[in-house]
Amino acid sequence: MSNSVIxxxxxxxxxxxDLTLNKRYSDKSRMxxxxxxxxxxxxxxxxxxxxxxxxxxxxxxxxxxxxIFDINGTLQHVIEDKIMSKFQPTAIAVAFDGTLILASxxxxxxxxxxxxxxxxxxxxxxxxxxxxxxxxxxxxxxxNPAGIAIDHSDGYIYVCDRGNYRIxxxxxxxxxxxxxxxxxxxxxxxxxxxxxxVVQQNSDLIVCIVGAGDxxxxxxxxxxGPIHVEPLCIVDGNGLGLDNASGLxxxxxxxxFISDTxxxxxxxxxxxGCFITSFGMEGDELGQLKRPxxxxxxxxxxxxxxDSGNKRIQLFGLIREQTPxxxxxxxxxxxxxxxxxxxxxxxxxxxx
Numbered sequence: 550m551s552n553s554v555i556x557x558x559x560x561x562x563x564x565x566x567d568l569t570l571n572k573r574y575s576d577k578s579r580m581x582x583x584x585x586x587x588x589x590x591x592x593x594x595x596x597x598x599x600x601x602x603x604x605x606x607x608x609x610x611x612x613x614x615x616x617i618f619d620i621n622g623t624l625q626h627v628i629e630d631k632i633m634s635k636f637q638p639t640a641i642a643v644a645f646d647g648t649l650i651l652a653s654x655x656x657x658x659x660x661x662x663x664x665x666x667x668x669x670x671x672x673x674x675x676x677x678x679x680x681x682x683x684x685x686x687x688x689x690x691x692x693n694p695a696g697i698a699i700d701h702s703d704g705y706i707y708v709c710d711r712g713n714y715r716i717x718x719x720x721x722x723x724x725x726x727x728x729x730x731x732x733x734x735x736x737x738x739x740x741x742x743x744x745x746x747v748v749q750q751n752s753d754l755i756v757c758i759v760g761a762g763d764x765x766x767x768x769x770x771x772x773x774g775p776i777h778v779e780p781l782c783i784v785d786g787n788g789l790g791l792d793n794a795s796g797l798x799x800x801x802x803x804x805x806f807i808s809d810t811x812x813x814x815x816x817x818x819x820x821x822g823c824f825i826t827s828f829g830m831e832g833d834e835l836g837q838l839k840r841p842x843x844x845x846x847x848x849x850x851x852x853x854x855x856d857s858g859n860k861r862i863q864l865f866g867l868i869r870e871q872t873p874x875x876x877x878x879x880x881x882x883x884x885x886x887x888x889x890x891x892x893x894x895x896x897x898x899x900x901x
Contacts, residue, residue, distance in 0.1 A: 574852065580863065581863070582861050593857055594857060598846070618862070622862075688728070696743070701748075725888070748770060749820065791807065794811075804820060813837075815844065841854050850868070
């Protein structure tokens with residue numbers, strides 16, 4: 550028997566905090582632009598925040614690199630070695646121990662950058678790099694992998710294996726423990742492809758953007774095997790829904806933030822998917838967006854968005870004071886699974 554879950558369409562009573570969100574994120578004094586290198590191929594598509602340092606890890610599929618910025622927008626490091634230059638990263642996530650997980654839609658695999666235990670003095674960004682997966686439909690194989698999420702309670706990795714219509718759930722050391730296969734019906738006739746994914750920290754649910762990016766769904770995170778889901782369409786007060794949404798994040802209250810790429814805006818929902826507000830419009834001025842893609846949120850609620858069409862990162866709702874980090878599992882050196890294949894023997898320590 551397959552698992553089943555129905556998205557909750559019931560109206561959610563908004564809190565006083567919910568009602569202040571539009572004011573916070575529309576306040577230009579709390580916005581910041583980070584311009585990226587002006588090249589024709591510059592195409593930022595995803596971003597992930599290290600919740601301990603607030604450093605931002607940007608993946609750019611056009612330049613095929615990863616750039617690391619501090620919260621003030623200062624470039625700290627670039628990963629652009631010869632392996633990365635051929636990888637074309639399309640999604641990124643940062644684990645609680647500093648491990649970087651990247652997916653390539655084009656190369657049908659993941660790359661994992663594990664921090665060295667004792668980085669050299671000249672470069673604090675020192676990694677060993679491993680490859681996970683090849684093209685295919687078996688366990689540890691991928692076809693057009695899309696979004697990645699980290700469960701910060703246990704370090705598990707959730708990968709949207711989009712072309713295989715499933716989510717692969719991977720342990721921190723690289724072992725696929727189970728798969729979650731999405732279907733629109735309980736007879737398993739109509740598979741549904743997951744696009745972006747995030748783990749809610751105050752529940753046992755994961756949230757996915759699905760299909761053409763016009764809906765989300767909720768899935769119990771301990772699901773194993775096929776599941777019948779009912780996509781939930783997010784509609785604002787004017788009847789406008791999502792169009793090719795390609796970014797997804799949650800804040801510490803599990804509110805859902807969506808990059809509504811086709812409508813050049815950010816949509817905010819309650820934890821159960823009810824529309825709260827949206828902000829942004831098409832343009833290149835401060836606070837305006839052009840095809841926003843990946844986004845993430847710091848512990849203090851600052852939203853970090855890849856403003857792809859404007860070749861920049863935008864920050865909304867900035868609070869400069871440092872805030873406490875989430876309680877993450879202790880940092881331990883995980884056993885490296887046999888499924889992780891070292892790509893090179895030497896450290897990958899690209900420089901600025």
